[in-house]
Amino acid sequence: MVLSYKPLAEHFRAAVQRKGSRFGQVPAIVLTVLDGKITSQCKAIDLLAEKNPAYAAALVCRAAAACPSLRLSDDGLWIGRSDPFSPELVTKLLTDRENRVESVASGNGDEMHNLETTCSQFNRAFRFEAVYIPAYVKEELRTISLTALPDVYYLDTIANALGLQDTGQVFMSRQIGKAPDGSRLFWGARERLPVVKFPDVELLEQFEPSKIYRDICSQDGPMEALRNTGGRISRNERASFLVGHAIDGDAILATVGSTWTSDGRCIYDNFTLSCFHRLMLGRNPWGAYKLSRRSLLVADLPKVYTCRAHWQGASPKSLLADFCHQHRLSEAQYTCNDTQESCNSTAGGHSLEIGHTKGLMSMNNNGISKQGNPGSSKQGPFQCKVRVGSAGNKAPTYFQSDGFFRSRNDAIQSAALNALLSYGRWSGTGCLCSYFQNQDCCKSNGDFLGSNPQDSTVYKSDESSGQSEFLSFRVIAEEDTLGDRPPPGSMVFVSYTVNLIDEGSCCNGDNSSDMLLIHDLESQSDFKFELGVGAVIGQIDACVSQATVGQTLQFCLPVEALGVLFAASSELGENRQGLVLEYTVKLLKFEEAMEERIESSHFAPPLSKQRIEFARTMINALEAKTLVDLGCGSGSLLEALLREPNTLEYMIGIDISRKALIRGAKSLSASLAKQNAAHSIQSITLYEGSISAMDLRLRSPDLATCIEVVEHMDPEPLRKLGKSILGKLVPKVWLVSTPNIEYNPVIRGLEWDPESNSLNKPGPTVFPELTDSKKLMDMETQNLRNHDHRFEWTRAEFREWASLLASQYGYQVRFAGVGGDGEDDDNSPGFATQIAVFAHNGVVFPTFCQEAGVSKCDGSDSVPTATEVEMTDKRLETEQDPVSQLKELWQWTSPAHPAAIL
Structure with a gap:
């Protein structure tokens, strides 16, 4: 039957x-x-x-x-x-x-x-x-x-x-x-x-x-x-x-x-063929994400998961579940562990250098554990591992989240995304090359590394030749009043249109409707994405990062992936040679990351500019000639120093993010092209690599800066930072800044309460809906200024960490800050940004470091004992040194001076 x-x-x-x-x-x-x-x-x-x-x-x-x-x-x-x-x-x-x-x-x-x-x-x-x-x-x-x-x-x-x-x-x-x-x-x-x-x-x-x-x-x-x-x-x-x-x-x-x-x-x-190509794309994580965003020619699967609020389209977890179902893999299994478990497995002893994880645990304790169970895995930060089963008899595959997250869900999504990115690699082989050539093309061209012999810029790349091409775009319209340029990490809103045109009309800038073979091949009037995480093809990311609000830009790309084009439109004929895609993009607005929005609304000038001004003052006071900016990101400090007079001759930026460095190279190239005579810079070099394993070629600069970097580091790299910078790089002066968690309640508009131990503990009149401890705990896990911060230190924790490093490596340390009144007592939250200035023994601190509001390490601080220092020194002696080989990504040399580094 x-x-x-x-x-x-x-x-x-x-x-x-x-x-x-x-x-x-x-x-x-x-x-x-x-x-x-x-x-x-x-x-x-x-x-x-x-x-x-x-x-x-x-x-x-x-x-x-x-x-x-x-x-x-x-x-x-x-x-x-x-x-x-x-x-x-x-x-x-x-x-x-x-x-x-x-x-x-x-x-x-x-x-x-x-x-x-x-x-x-x-x-x-x-x-x-x-x-x-x-x-x-x-x-x-x-x-x-x-x-x-x-x-x-x-x-x-x-x-x-x-x-x-x-x-x-x-x-x-x-x-x-x-x-x-x-x-x-x-x-x-x-x-x-x-x-x-x-x-x-x-x-x-x-x-x-x-x-x-x-x-x-x-x-x-x-x-x-x-x-x-x-x-x-x-x-x-x-x-x-x-x-x-x-x-x-x-x-x-x-x-x-x-x-x-x-x-x-x-x-x-x-x-139709259009339906077939969409089905094929949907069986790959990259294509499935594009379909979920209804943007085949612009959207791309992000390379990093930051937070739920910034993610657009289908979530990584749901995409992985669909992928496993389509390919008959067993259901993904997620396992999360909190910071305490990880720290107990890697740290030990009393020394902060053993894990600067003790500082991270202090953040945990101050932010959460004093209100709840210190060992509860519900409190975070969390790290997640996902297990994806095998369709055969082979062992399962494991993928891990990118570091620690304050939210369990964010850790799960990050692990799922890493699995998707890994599975997406094999889909570009064999019969599927026609579908994913555009993905590779957009990745390579998105790097925008090129050369311009007129400005003596040298671009280093060992990738494919496509990565040496320079994107050419033009401004075709702009409003009477232009806004600012969006910073990396911001949420941008754009409108775009993609047309299929003849290659000759694109090169000639002919925008007449007669030259359009297919109008509005794809378009959206309000497309939102996070800048700098790979959420769109590289060309769009670079284009928008150089635009200002109100500008409309246009550029062309060759037709590379026929499958994607067929999936976007079924009107293409057999003759596709000599055709290009014309992108027209308008930047409507952008929203800065939470940290920048909060700080900009509370301080004038914004804290970011105050930190840069502090570094510039330090440079001039030291009469520094060489600067190494550790964790330089998109080069905001380096670019700012080109606009103001200073004593520098050589600048070096180091960051682990290739995309951030490429954006920095573009911005620096644009600033240098203006022929600004305010600076005396002879050479600028950008390196790709980790600052926790320093390259000895850069040893002994006059000044090293680490501005708002340490709070983004995971326990293991943070543990190695002191030895890498003070033990290997050995700068004459090292400037480190990081947020002061005790100031966060003030930034959020709450009154300072010394009894709250610097935490934002709202009363019933502020958040009446938070009536039970669980809701209060959930709110406190989001107390940090930025979703990407792994931790934030109190003043005592920051000074304990810095004092230990200074004692270990023969440095003196003074403490300063920007933002706020800076009163250094228990009745004041102190500075919004706290700064430690390390000076090698024998180096005289600048005069302004002796002024009021700047403190030094004395007996009142939590200075490590001699036993603690001795234990740490013995462990460091037996620990194998990490080997670093920084990759030179971009270099500019003044035409009047030969290239030289330090």
């Missing part, structure tokens, strides 16, 4: 109409795929039946052979009744068939909706389009037109299109997910089905699961597993990737047949 007659009605009607030995028989694959009850029973017998339709059909045929009321064809591809059909049943099936044809041909508008067929009034034939997928990957996909005649079984039509003599050899997949209802893949089966023996299951070699469905997480990826055909029919890689199991020979993707909702009628619908 079948579960439902409706999906099988068309096939039973064809069975009683068929002449000869096939009368009354139905293809075995039809019963296997279309009946839910049979499908469930096959899966219960062997899970391989879900992955391999041929094996499922073999199970059905094996059961049919043992059933006296059924008979099996000699080739094992057809199943029929042993007893002949009664004339009444035959008459009823044929009558239902005539009613079905009449219903489709003369139905009302609701019944004809979604059919999109062309009906000939003379022969009542329905034509519908399908996608033909050749097995040979170099042969292009194409649409074919199929004709559904009232007297012709639709599987006969598909068999003829595939070049098959026997309709029983036409295999079909289950319905394709996220495709129009009734969409299936059809392909030609082998001459015989697999051999099934009970109780043991034995398969012919060509159907062995290890041959046709290797682990998708394997090093070679699924496409490598599908290429080895052993000299048999060529494997159809594109079709195999789409349905998740091996497909041999050519295939057809069509929307045709009976469904649960068609009431036994056979429906036909056009299946």
Whole structure:
């Protein structure tokens, strides 16, 4: 007994109409795929039946052979009744068939909706389009037109299109997910089905699961597993990737047949190339994210997860769940651990240098644990690990979040994103190259490393040649009043339009409508993304980072990925040479990161400018010639120093983020092109690398700065920072700034309460809805100024950390700050930004460091004991030094001076 007659009605009607030995028989694959009850029973017998339709059909045929009321064809591809059909049943099936044809041909508008067929009034034939997928990957996909005649079984039509003599050899997949209802893949089966023996299951070699469905997480990826055909029919890689199991020979993707909702009628619908490409893109994390944002030509899967408020589109966790389901991987399992567990496993002893993790735990204790259970994993910060199972018998794969997060959900999403980015790598191989060439192109061109011999700028890159190209864009319109330029990390709002035009018209700047081949290929009027995390293609990111609010810019890109273009529009013709994409982007507005917004609204000038002015004053007071900016980001300090007179001659910036450095190179190049005579800089160099493992080539600069960096560091790199800077770089003076968590309540508009231990503890009149300790705890976990801060120190914690480093490496330390009154007592929150100035023994502190508001290390501070210092020194002696090889990314040299570093 079948579960439902409706999906099988068309096939039973064809069975009683068929002449000869096939009368009354139905293809075995039809019963296997279309009946839910049979499908469930096959899966219960062997899970391989879900992955391999041929094996499922073999199970059905094996059961049919043992059933006296059924008979099996000699080739094992057809199943029929042993007893002949009664004339009444035959008459009823044929009558239902005539009613079905009449219903489709003369139905009302609701019944004809979604059919999109062309009906000939003379022969009542329905034509519908399908996608033909050749097995040979170099042969292009194409649409074919199929004709559904009232007297012709639709599987006969598909068999003829595939070049098959026997309709029983036409295999079909289950319905394709996220495709129009009734969409299936059809392909030609082998001459015989697999051999099934009970109780043991034995398969012919060509159907062995290890041959046709290797682990998708394997090093070679699924496409490598599908290429080895052993000299048999060529494997159809594109079709195999789409349905998740091996497909041999050519295939057809069509929307045709009976469904649960068609009431036994056979429906036909056009299946376009556009729909096919979207399905293919949706099976890759990169493409699935683009589809979720409805932006195939602009959006990109971000490389970093910052916080829930900044993420747009489908979440990484949901994307990973869909990916695992599509490729038959076990459900992802997430495991989170809080900071205390991690710190206990890596720290130990009393020394802050053992983990500057003690400082991180202090943040935890001050921010949360004094209100709750110090060991509770609900308090965070959290680090997450995700386990993704294997489709085969191999070990599962693990992925970890990027450091610690104050929110458990953010840690989970970060781990899921790292898994997605890893799985996205293999999708650019084999038959899928045409879909993901644009991804690689956008990544490389987004770096925008180039050379301009006129300004003596040298760009270093060992990547592909595409990464040496310089993006050229032009301003085509701007408002009367322009706004500011968006800083990295801000949320930007843009409107954009993508047109397909002739390459010559783009180069000539001809924007006439006559030159547009396709207008509005893709457009959005209010598109939001986070700047600097890879949420859009590199060209858009660089373009917007150089724009000011109100400007409209335009640039062109070559047509690189035909799959993406077809997915965006089905109007493209066969001749695509000499065509380019014209992007028109307008920056509507931007929102700065929370930290900048809060500080800018509370201080004038903003704290960021006050910190830069403090560093500039220090440079001039020391008469420093060489500066190393540690964690320089996009080079805001270096760029500011070009605009103001100072004593510097050589500037070096170091950061771990390549994208931030590239933005900095662009900004510095633009500033240097203005020929500003305020500076005496001879050379500027940007290095890519970690500041926790310093390069000895940069040893002994006059001044090193570390402005608002340490609070972004995880415990392990932070633990190594002191030895890297004071032990290896050995600057004459090191300037370190970091937020003062005790000032946060003032910034948030609350009154200072010394009894609250510097924490924002609102009373009932401020947040009346926070009535229980859990809600208060959740609010306090968000007490830091920026979602990306791993911690923030109190004044006592910061001084303890700095004093220990100074004692270990023979430095003196003084403390200062900017923002606020700076009163250094228990009745005042102190400075908003606290600063430590380390000076090597023998170096005289600048005069302004002796003024009021600047304190030095004395007996009242938490200075480490001699025992603590000795224990730390012994541990540092036995610890293996990290080896650093900073990568020179960009260099500018004054034409009047030869290049020199320090």
